[in-house]
Amino acid sequence: MNVLVTGGAGFIGANLCRELASRPNVNKVIALDDLSTGFAANLAGVDAELIVGSILDPDLLDDIVSGVDAVVHLAARPSVPRSLADPLASHNVNANGTVYVLEACRQHRVPVVAASSSSVYGAVPVLPKHEELPTRPMSPYAASKLATESYVLAYGASFGLPVLAFRFFNVYGPLQSAGHAYAAVVPAFIDALLRGTPVRIFGDGLQTRDFTYIGTVVRVLADAVLRKVTCPGPVNLAFGTRVPVVDLTRQLADIIGSPADIRHEAARPGDVRHSQASGDLLRELFPDVAQVPLEQGLAETVRWFRTLPEYQAPVPAERLTVEVG
Incomplete structure (x- = not known):
C-alpha cells in the first residue's frame, strides 16, 4: 500500500509517517x-x-494521488489566534484546500x-462532547475545520468516496513545536518551565481540556488506513479525560522538577471553556485502541524536549577539567 500524508512534515504528520513506515x-x-508550519527535519x-x-x-495533488492507495489529510493552517489574525488564510487552506484534496481523491477513487x-x-x-451534538464554532479556525469535515463527509455521501473524519482533541507529544506565539499549551508550558520563564495562562486556568498523546493518535490513523475504516459521521479521537489547564502546569512542573511561575493573562477570544470527548464511537470502531495515561505521555514529551540543543544546559565552569599530557 502507498499512502500520502498531507501536512506530512508537521507535528502529527511526521509522527504518522514514522508509524506508517x-x-x-x-x-x-x-x-x-x-x-x-512543518519542518523537513x-x-x-x-x-x-x-x-x-x-x-x-x-x-x-492529482499527480501524487494518482499513485497512492490512501490519503491521510492533515494539512491545515492551525491555531485559533492565527485564524483571528487572518481569517481568510485559514479558510483558504482549511476549507478550499480540503476540496482540492477531495477532488483528487474522487477522480482516482x-x-x-x-x-x-x-x-x-x-x-x-x-x-462530554458526543458526535450527535450540534456544532457552534467560536472562531474562524473552528469554522474552517467544520468546513473540512463537512466537505469530507459530503463527498462520502455524494460520491460514495470512502471517508473517515476524526475530531482531534488537544493532541500533544514529541515534535510539537514551542517558542512561538501560536504554540499549543503543552509545548508552550514545557518550553517556559525548561527555560525558567513565566508560564502564561490565558484566563483563570480552570478551563479544561481532553489531552491525547500523539502515539495513540497515529496508531489509530494508521489502523484506519490499513483496515479501510469508514464512517458516515465524524468520530472523536479522544478518551474523555478532563484536565484543568492549571493542573497541567503543576503536573509538568513536577515532571521537570522546576517550580512554575504562573502569570495569568486575559482570556483569549474564541477559546472554548471546557472540552471533553465521548470516546464511545472511537472504541466501537477501534476496539483495540489503548489510551496513554497523561502522566506517561507528558513524561515522554518532556524527555524528547530535553534532547533538543536549546534545552540542554551547558556544563558549569567548575566541572570543566583540562588534561595536560
Missing part, C-alpha cells in the same frame, strides 16, 4: 508539505518521501482519512 503492509509513504530517519508543495495546487477538530463543538455546553 513501520507497518509491514505499507510499501511507500509520501509526505506533502509546504513547510509553512521532522522526517529525519523516516522512510518517507517529502514533496514540498501545497494542497492548493490541484495539478500537483482513493479513500480519505481527514483531521477535524474538537473546536467545532464551540459554545455547546454539554459534556
